Amino acid sequence: MAKSQTSVGSEEPSSSRPWESYHTVYTNAKAGMEGVDKQKVQRVVYEMSKGSKYFENEEKKDAYMKQKIENMRAQYSKLTPQDISHHQKMADKRILELEATRDLSRIWLHVDMDAFYAAVETLCNPSLKGKPVAVGSMSMISTASYEARKFGVRAAMPGFIARKLCPELLFVPVDFQKYTHYSNLTRKVFQNYDLNFLAASLDEAYLDITSVCKERGITSGEVAEELRQSVHLETGLTCSAGVAPNRLLAKVCSDINKPDGQFVLPNDRSAIMTFISSLPIRKIGGIGKVTERILKDVFGITTCEDLLQKSSFICALFSRSSADFFLSVGLGLGGTDTPQYKMRKSISNERTFSATADEALLFQKLVDLSEMLSADMIKEGLFGRTLTLKLKTASFEVRTRAVTLPSYICSSEEILKHASKLLKAEFPVSLRLMGLRMSHFSDDKNGIPADPTQKTLSDFILSGDVSGGKMSDYRPLVSDFCDNTFSVDLNSYPTYSAETSCDLRDSSMENQTSDSTFSCTILGNINEEVNGTVVPQSSEPRAKVHEPTNTDHKMKFEKIDSYTGQLEACPRDNWQNGFSCVDEEAGSISDQKQFFVWVDDYKCSICGIELPPSFTEERQEHSDFHLAERLQGEESGHNLRSFVPQQRAAQKGHTGSSGRLKKKQKSSPTTSKYVPIDAFFVKTNQNF
DNA sequence: GGGTTATACGCAC
DNA sequence: TTCCAGTGCGTATAACCC
Numbered sequence: 001m002a003k004s005q006t007s008v009g010s011e012e013p014s015s016s017r018p019w020e021s022y023h024t025v026y027t028n029a030k031a032g033m034e035g036v037d038k039q040k041v042q043r044v045v046y047e048m049s050k051g052s053k054y055f056e057n058e059e060k061k062d063a064y065m066k067q068k069i070e071n072m073r074a075q076y077s078k079l080t081p082q083d084i085s086h087h088q089k090m091a092d093k094r095i096l097e098l099e100a101t102r103d104l105s106r107i108w109l110h111v112d113m114d115a116f117y118a119a120v121e122t123l124c125n126p127s128l129k130g131k132p133v134a135v136g137s138m139s140m141i142s143t144a145s146y147e148a149r150k151f152g153v154r155a156a157m158p159g160f161i162a163r164k165l166c167p168e169l170l171f172v173p174v175d176f177q178k179y180t181h182y183s184n185l186t187r188k189v190f191q192n193y194d195l196n197f198l199a200a201s202l203d204e205a206y207l208d209i210t211s212v213c214k215e216r217g218i219t220s221g222e223v224a225e226e227l228r229q230s231v232h233l234e235t236g237l238t239c240s241a242g243v244a245p246n247r248l249l250a251k252v253c254s255d256i257n258k259p260d261g262q263f264v265l266p267n268d269r270s271a272i273m274t275f276i277s278s279l280p281i282r283k284i285g286g287i288g289k290v291t292e293r294i295l296k297d298v299f300g301i302t303t304c305e306d307l308l309q310k311s312s313f314i315c316a317l318f319s320r321s322s323a324d325f326f327l328s329v330g331l332g333l334g335g336t337d338t339p340q341y342k343m344r345k346s347i348s349n350e351r352t353f354s355a356t357a358d359e360a361l362l363f364q365k366l367v368d369l370s371e372m373l374s375a376d377m378i379k380e381g382l383f384g385r386t387l388t389l390k391l392k393t394a395s396f397e398v399r400t401r402a403v404t405l406p407s408y409i410c411s412s413e414e415i416l417k418h419a420s421k422l423l424k425a426e427f428p429v430s431l432r433l434m435g436l437r438m439s440h441f442s443d444d445k446n447g448i449p450a451d452p453t454q455k456t457l458s459d460f461i462l463s464g465d466v467s468g469g470k471m472s473d474y475r476p477l478v479s480d481f482c483d484n485t486f487s488v489d490l491n492s493y494p495t496y497s498a499e500t501s502c503d504l505r506d507s508s509m510e511n512q513t514s515d516s517t518f519s520c521t522i523l524g525n526i527n528e529e530v531n532g533t534v535v536p537q538s539s540e541p542r543a544k545v546h547e548p549t550n551t552d553h554k555m556k557f558e559k560i561d562s563y564t565g566q567l568e569a570c571p572r573d574n575w576q577n578g579f580s581c582v583d584e585e586a587g588s589i590s591d592q593k594q595f596f597v598w599v600d601d602y603k604c605s606i607c608g609i610e611l612p613p614s615f616t617e618e619r620q621e622h623s624d625f626h627l628a629e630r631l632q633g634e635e636s637g638h639n640l641r642s643f644v645p646q647q648r649a650a651q652k653g654h655t656g657s658s659g660r661l662k663k664k665q666k667s668s669p670t671t672s673k674y675v676p677i678d679a680f681f682v683k684t685n686q687n688f
Numbered sequence: 689g690g691g692t693t694a695t696a697c698g699c700a701c
Numbered sequence: 702t703t704c705c706a707g708t709g710c711g712t713a714t715a716a717c718c719c
Contacts, residue, residue, distance in 0.1 A: 140706045158705040
């Protein structure tokens with residue numbers, strides 16, 4: 001932040017120094033950057049960024065921020081003396097309550113490894129010693145050595161900007177295996193002081209050293225000194241430590257004498273209040289670039305002491321939880337208990353790539369993400385029901401789209417099934433990042449059990465294993481899916497022959513792999529059957545393979561019209577919107593429909609549920625269920641599900657998202673047919 | 689009106 | 702030459718549902 005402004009209207013940039021109003025995180029005080037020419041850094045970052053899409057997006061965000069600040073200022077100025085008096089009383093009361101929670105009985109130590117990644121790399125390659133080193137890439141730097149920091153180079157800075165600041169900067173790629181190894185060594189040391197230490201990251205930890213100090217009759221400073229020496233002996237790396245009555249302050253303290261230093265704040269209220277009084281709010285964990293700017297520009301708050309002095313305004317303009325946090329900071333309060341094991345709340349992965357609007361490419365990335373997420377979830381035994389798709393457009397706009405499902409899932413097929421619907425609703429769009437996050441985990445982990453032998457989607461696609469063992473010779477080239485003809489339509493891919501899942505025990509399949517229990521049940525397009533739609537078949541295979549001469553399985557592919565959901569003959573050069581394949585020898589779809597009938601076009605012949613013909617989707621889903629039920633029974637005798645159709649129909653009417661979906665229908669016709677449905681069931685007549 | 693869901697955003701490392 | 706990350710948590714807000 002180049003300007004220090006605390007009054008309304010002081011935001012206007014100097015026309016001769018436009019970089020001064022370009023808000024970056026890079027000028028925030030960080031250990032090892034005390035002597036840095038902030039003006040120069042600010043100017044270089046501005047010049048390197050100016051005109052880019054990233055820059056344009058930052059300007060948009062900045063405009064939004066200015067508006068937000070203006071709105072808060074307006075609220076601020078509208079407060080009457082009576083309002084202020086009222087809120088002051090509330091604030092005073094709250095301060096007393098918070099003060100009553102102060103606990104000075106514990107001694108917390110925060111350890112922070114010095115420039116950890118860079119230090120490890122230097123340790124492994126001594127030729128880097130004394131040189132400016134950046135761990136990361138031209139896109140992003142994870143850690144900078146102290147030598148590099150003198151030039152203004154720091155973590156979270158793009159490499160190309162860092163190189164401009166420091167042309168002799170040496171880049172080293174990240175190597176998490178290495179860092180994990182050294183992190184484990186440090187943790188062995190930490191255990192000697194607190195068995196229940198809290199690891200904040202690979203290079204940070206909080207230790208409750210109250211007992212150690214007491215039992216050994218030594219001061220907290222002596223413990224910190226000894227611990228740091230032990231870490232150095234064990235790893236060859238230096239670290240810094242902060243000691244204080246709570247974790248929030250301990251973290252602030254560990255930064256004071258960085259690197260290779262320590263600072264002890266005694267367990268004494270007046271010492272704490274003195275310490276906190278002049279402390280810049282940005283030093284507090286949880287107060288970042290945006291919060292700092294709001295507090296400074298709206299209230300004129302720059303130090304922790306100011307938070308108490310402006311307590312009435314804070315209570316007037318912030319939510320209860322935010323106000324509590326700010327007042328706690330002003331009092332120097334923080335966590336003192338040893339928190340119980342915290343359950344993970346979400347699990348995610350995301351990838352940045354060259355911006356593209358190619359839907360086939362984007363889908364392939366979604367396939368990859370689904371597999372990665374599923375693998376991570378299976379590894380941790382997690383089942384989740386809220387799936388969030390994160391997108392970053394070519395212009396750096398970030399969007400998230402979420403869906404909450406009626407049941408818990410973890411398989412890549414199901415993740416992809418739902419993620420693809422979310423993604424398709426966004427098309428056309430040019431993206432540079434996609435991510436998937438699962439949250440809302442099952443408490444008792446009673447989701448559908450994970451099948452460790454389950455094939456991945458890539459196995460599925462790349463092996464062409466869509467008809468069980470009969471497809472063992474089918475080996476599509478990766479390029480089949482990477483050009484514009486990639487069209488394993490992710491909403492239609494499970495629309496293969498109903499027999500496919502029954503053929504999983506085919507001998508050729510068994511020969512192929514011992515773990516071929518393919519738990520993704522592949523269904524026929526029942527809708528087509530029920531409605532008696534003629535299914536024209538292309539006379540030519542969709543995906544030519546290395547050895548296309550094997551015609552034993554007579555693979556047929558049909559394009560599914562993206563808008564009507566109808567199957568139609570698919571010219572080879574027009575496989576844009578999806579295809580399904582039917583293995584004629586594996587059993588025709590019409591064979592499958594015989595078992596299922598709507599009596600009087602109204603009543604299910606199997607379970608008796610009544611669904612009028614106009615309930616097209618519900619009937620589709622219902623028939624899918626019975627078919628899958630039958631197929632699963634035929635396949636293995638395993639009853640993977642105990643969910644009866646009636647229950648599903650009932651649940652469907654009460655899904656929390658149904659109302660929102662109704663709303664979405666207005667603006668997003670591509671999602672209008674979306675109803676969260678259960679595992680193993682995919683409708684094929686959707687508007688994609 | 690309170691709880692839930694979807695979305696956006698902030699923050700830390 | 703290269704051209705702004707990935708993971709996870711928390712909060713705020715609005716819309717919706719019961």
